[in-house]
Every structure is written in C-alpha cells, then in structure tokens.
Amino acid sequence: MDDADAVEARWARGLEQAAQRAYARTHGVEPSPRGAAGSRTRWRIEPRAAATAVVVILLVGAVAWWGLRDPGAVPLPDASVSPAALVPSAAASADARLLVHVSGSVAAPGLVELEAGARVADAVEAAGGMLAAADESSVNLARPVQDGEHVVVAVEGEAVADARIDLNRADPAALEGLPGVGPVLAARIAGDREANGPFATVEDLGRVPGVGPAILAGIADVATVG
Known part of the structure; x- marks a missing residue:
C-alpha cells in the first residue's frame, strides 16, 4: 500500500469510528460489527470517498474562515467620474448672466443683471419698472435682450432721438x-x-x-x- 492509500485508510477508519460513536450516543447501543450475521448496518466507507469528503469539509471551513476574516469590501465610487464634473463651474454660471443698461423713464435706471433668455420686460422690471409718464410703446417688451444691450424707455409724448x-x-x-x-x-x-x-x-x-x-x-x- 502506498502512502496515499495509507492516508486514505486512516481517514476512513477515523470517520468510521466517529460514526460508530455518534450512533452509540444516539441509540444507546453499539452498532453491529462489520460483517456480523444479520447486520443491516454497514459502516464501511470507501477510502477515496472519505478523502473527498474531508477535502470538501476543509474547503468549506476555509471559505467560512476567510469570510469572517475579510468581509466584503465597500465598493468605491467610480474614479472615472470626477465629482467636479457633476458641479457646474463658476465660469459656466457667470456665462449664463446678462448685463444690460436700462435708462429713461424707469424708477432705477442703471445696469441690471439678468438670467440668460430674459426679455426687455425683465430688464425694465429689474430697473424698478416704468414711471407713470413712461411711453410703453417706445420699447418692445417681448424682445429677448442681449448681453451689453442698452434699453431706453421714453417719456410719453417726448420726442426721442433715434439711438x-x-x-x-x-x-x-x-x-x-x-x-x-x-x-x-x-x-x-x-x-x-x-x-x-x-x-x-x-x-x-x-x-x-x-x-x-x-x-x-x-x-x-x-x-x-x-
């Protein structure tokens, strides 16, 4: 018998003895000897099957031990997406603003800052709104304004020079x-x-x-x- 067969035989005998002891504790009697007449219980375990069972038990134990030793790591955020890319830059926010000069018959003439897409009506409102004497028809309130534009609100009945x-x-x-x-x-x-x-x-x-x-x-x- 070579060394491998000897090891398998020893494992088999050990498992057989452990099974016999477990049977005795459970049933209160020793199992019938192997090969006894009329015995229905046979405790012989093939050496190769015993070795396979031991290997499986060892593998399961190793996996369980490793899981307790090193629990799953917390997944880290995807490094390919920069947090800065998710936040609008200050430059982009600044580009979305319009600076418009409003003068004439308004409550607070001067420079007003507006959101992109604002219209003349928004510029006039930001300048305090038209005065009572203002000529509303002198400007197109629905027209979109451009950055750097000058909006002039004329006085009712006043001749306004073509600007x-x-x-x-x-x-x-x-x-x-x-x-x-x-x-x-x-x-x-x-x-x-x-x-x-x-x-x-x-x-x-x-x-x-x-x-x-x-x-x-x-x-x-x-x-x-x-």
Missing part, C-alpha cells in the same frame, strides 16, 4: 455697441461694407460671415440703415 446704430455709417468701435458684436465681427462688418457697398436693410447684415439669425434678432430694434 439706433446706423450699419452704414458706424465705425467698428460703434458697431461693437450692437448686441453680440465684438471687435472681430465689427471689423468684418466694416470690411464687408467697404467691399460690397452699403446695406439696404438690417437683414442684409446676414451676408457677413459670423452674423446668424440670433444676432439679427438681437439687433433688430437697435440697428438701422441710412
């Missing part, structure tokens, strides 16, 4: 007063005017690269052609 910017006469510095027009676009408008002639209508400004529907809508009430 609109003439696209055909204004120099680049004056053109920068148009909502949505910066130095680069102002220079481009002046260059197009020199190359292609004056604008026949405000809508003709759309021929200039960089001037889209949003800018045209924003300057509709503050620009003119002469």
Whole structure:
C-alpha cells in the first residue's frame, strides 16, 4: 500500500469510528460489527470517498474562515467620474448672466443683471419698472435682450432721438455697441461694407460671415440703415 492509500485508510477508519460513536450516543447501543450475521448496518466507507469528503469539509471551513476574516469590501465610487464634473463651474454660471443698461423713464435706471433668455420686460422690471409718464410703446417688451444691450424707455409724448446704430455709417468701435458684436465681427462688418457697398436693410447684415439669425434678432430694434 502506498502512502496515499495509507492516508486514505486512516481517514476512513477515523470517520468510521466517529460514526460508530455518534450512533452509540444516539441509540444507546453499539452498532453491529462489520460483517456480523444479520447486520443491516454497514459502516464501511470507501477510502477515496472519505478523502473527498474531508477535502470538501476543509474547503468549506476555509471559505467560512476567510469570510469572517475579510468581509466584503465597500465598493468605491467610480474614479472615472470626477465629482467636479457633476458641479457646474463658476465660469459656466457667470456665462449664463446678462448685463444690460436700462435708462429713461424707469424708477432705477442703471445696469441690471439678468438670467440668460430674459426679455426687455425683465430688464425694465429689474430697473424698478416704468414711471407713470413712461411711453410703453417706445420699447418692445417681448424682445429677448442681449448681453451689453442698452434699453431706453421714453417719456410719453417726448420726442426721442433715434439711438439706433446706423450699419452704414458706424465705425467698428460703434458697431461693437450692437448686441453680440465684438471687435472681430465689427471689423468684418466694416470690411464687408467697404467691399460690397452699403446695406439696404438690417437683414442684409446676414451676408457677413459670423452674423446668424440670433444676432439679427438681437439687433433688430437697435440697428438701422441710412
């Protein structure tokens, strides 16, 4: 018998003896000897089966011990998602604000800060609202305002000078007063005017690269052609 068979035999004998002792404690009598006549109980366990059972028991015990020793780790947040990405940046919040100059027949003329998408009515309200003598028809209250715009509320019956910017006469510095027009676009408008002639209508400004529907809508009430 080789060493492996000897080990299996010893395990088998040990398990058989343990089973016999358990039977005696339960039933109060010793089990019949192996091979006794008329015995219905046979306690022989094949060595290989015994070895397999022992291996299974050891594995189960090892798993249970490891689970008690090292409980499941708490899952960490996904490092690929930065917490800062979930919080709007201060720069993004600042870009969403509009600064508008409101003057004329309002309670508190001056600069007002508005949310993106605000309209002239919001600008007038932020400036304290119209005075009793204000000419409500002098402004389009439903028009969206642009950052840097100047809204003028006239007095009822007062002749108001045309404060609109003439696209055909204004120099680049004056053109920068148009909502949505910066130095680069102002220079481009002046260059197009020199190359292609004056604008026949405000809508003709759309021929200039960089001037889209949003800018045209924003300057509709503050620009003119002469």
